[in-house]
Amino acid sequence: MITIIGAGAAGNYAAYLLASEGFDVQVYEANSTIGLPVACTGIITSHFDTLIKPKKELIANTVESARIYSPNGKNVKIKFRHPNKIFNRHLLDQHVAEMAQQAGAEYRLNHVYMGNRPSGDMEKVMVKDLKSGEEYETETKMLIGADGPASRVAKNNGLYGKRKLYLGLQATAKRENDNVIDFYPSTQGIAWTVPESKDMVRIGVATPSEPQKYFEGFCRKVLGEDFDEKIVARQAGPIPLYDPNVKTQNGNVYTVGDAATMVKATTLGGIMQSHIAAKALAESITHRKNYSREWRTKMGRDLWMHLMMRKAMDKFTDEDYNKLVNTFQKERNRKILEEHDRDFPTRFMAKLLIGSPELLRFARFIF
Ligand SMILES: Cc1cc2nc3c(=O)[nH]c(=O)nc-3n(C[C@H](O)[C@H](O)[C@H](O)COP(=O)(O)OP(=O)(O)OC[C@H]3O[C@@H](n4cnc5c(N)ncnc54)[C@H](O)[C@@H]3O)c2cc1C
Secondary structure (H helix, E strand, C coil): CEEEECCCHHHHHHHHHHHHCCCCEEEECCCCCCCCCCCCCCEECHHHHHCCCCCHHHEEEEEEEEEEECCCCCEEEEEEEEEEEEECHHHHHHHHHHHHHHCCCEEECCEEEEEEEEECCEEEEEEEECCCCCEEEEEECEEEECCCCCCHHHHHCCCCCCCCEEEEEEEEEECCCCCCEEEEEECCEEEEEEEEECCEEEEEEEECCCHHHHHHHHHHHHHCCCHHHHEEEEEEEEEECCCCCCCCEECCEEECHHHHCCCCCCCCCCHHHHHHHHHHHHHHHHCCCCHHHHHHHHHHHHHHHHHHHHHHHHCCCHHHHHHHHHHHCCHHHHHHHHHCCCCCHHHCHHHHHHHCHHHHHHHHHHC
16 A cells, blocks of 8 residues: 555646556545645646646646746746646646546545554554544555645655745736736745736745735736736645755655655746656656655756756845846847746756856856
């Protein structure tokens, strides 16, 4: 038996892959409905198609370009080589959970993981059924913590590390738009508007401090003083900053996805990374490979590079952001961004730096 805590992106995909390999898989999820409440914008780059063939019904919108704004109001527009998809995140989670169930995984909703302890070469896992209030123990060969940013599995098993959490605040709001994603990186964090349809956007911010103030200021700027009347739904959730020293295995216990801080520190997106890591984990368990080495080989250097960029950005002034956007307005630099997938900066960073020594001035902020 393999026990997975959390039916989010990482947990569902790991459940699907492991059940497909013939393992007995049991998934415990605290919420009563998979994917709800939503705390995600749902932007995913085209590389995702190599992992899961998404059904049309899961996708709210398809977007072909993004603008990155600097504080002085200028922007650079990047046309993606392959369109990005805007998923209805709850439908994506439900879809992958259905794939897992069809492959044989069992799901228990309304069940909270409380703790675990070793028992011989097995783990005893304590869970609470939220409907009946009953707490009980179950035995498992392996325990996978796919329980998100504040992972209790990570905390209980010495895998939490010294992670830093950002807070994301988001709303769905009425706004006519030109079907372009807008990113606003700033000294406060990152803000965005993402078109859901021609007259609706997902508007949000992620920041380490004062999220409400940042969010309201951003809504006022983009939606106007009457922003409250345009908002139709609100969501919020923490986002971990990648910790390169994070341990992801302790004996029979593993962590994956946000539970293991596998998030791009620049854009704070982690859906793709959760799926890549879930695949690395399933392959490691199936073929008895070293999980830490597997996921680090697939995306460790990219996550590290995003973190270095975040470290530099944390020291930027408004003027530095203005200069950065200005640098990307140059045809050559813009083209490099357009041709590559932002999930994998190791594939284009050297090209950028070699041809654009002015970018190197930003590297000094890392040290
Ligand atoms: C506002 C916001 C916007 C975002 N937008 C994007 C985006 O556009 N693109 C992108 O790539 N990423 C985005 N992210 C990040 C993305 O949502 C996460 O990286 C992704 O959800 C990680 O998946 P996961 O499976 O690791 O964790 P989660 O999706 O958080 O799933 C964890 C699951 O575990 C369950 N759980 C937790 N504790 C327990 C417990 N004790 N017992 C049982 N179950 C438990 C939870 O209920 C949850 O279902 C955004 C995040 C936020 C907050």
